[in-house]
Amino acid sequence: MARIEHFNNPNAPKPNSIVVAVTVFVQDEQGRVLLIQRTDNGLWALPGGAQDFGEYIAETAVRETREETGINVEVTGVIGIYTNPNHVVEYSDGEVRQQFSICFRGRYVDGNPRTSTESSAVQWVARSKLGSLSIHPSMLLRINHGFDRRNEPYVG
Template sequence: MARIDHFNNPNAPKPNSIVVAVTAFVQDEQGRVLLIQRTDNGLWALPGGAQDFGEYISETAMRETREETGVEVEVTGVVGIYTNPSHVMEYSNGEVRQQFSICFRGRYIAGKPRISDESSAVRWTRRDELDGLPIHPSMRLRIDHGFEPFSAPYIG
């Protein structure tokens, strides 16, 4: 399913859903962050996705990371909560979703990066490599916050 991100676009379609979603900011022992290249829009992003019925939200972050990257993680904290109503995602099935995402901080446990149906590429990325990758501004905000040693999560 194709996806178009609208960000601060006054002509964006009006949202018709809000879905609880997560992303996971995970670093390896060298301080690199785990990123995927999404198959739905081609942009680089933190692994993540929507919560399923019957699971805790932290389980969603662990499951989505495993499914999209092949990497096992444990949740260790919260980077932030992202609810910008000026960011909507338009899907090819007619859904227009207002952003609601909790970005968790995760600790690498095991596994080697591999692609999936939702990721055409997976890699550990140094902070100084980020500017060379196509990353949506709202995702870049999460990544930048993840690299910051904040004691309190971002809420916005």
């Protein structure tokens, strides 16, 4: 399913859903962040996705990271809660989702990067290389907050 990100776009369609979703910021021993290239829009992003029924939100973070990247993580904290009403995602099935995403900090446990149906590429990326990748501004905000190791979670 294709998706279009609308960010501060006054002509964006009005949202018709809010879904609890997660992203996960995890680094390797060299300090690089784990990123995927999404198959639905081609942009680079932190791994993540929607919570399933019967699942604790931290379990969602672990499951989504494993499914999209082949990497097992342990959730160690919260980087932020991202709820900008001016960021909506339009899907080809007619859903227009207002952003609601909790970004977790994860600790690498084991596994080797591999692609999935949701990720055409999976890489450990140094902060200095982020500028060479196509990353949505809202995702870059989360990535930078992860690297910055803020004292308190971001709420916005």
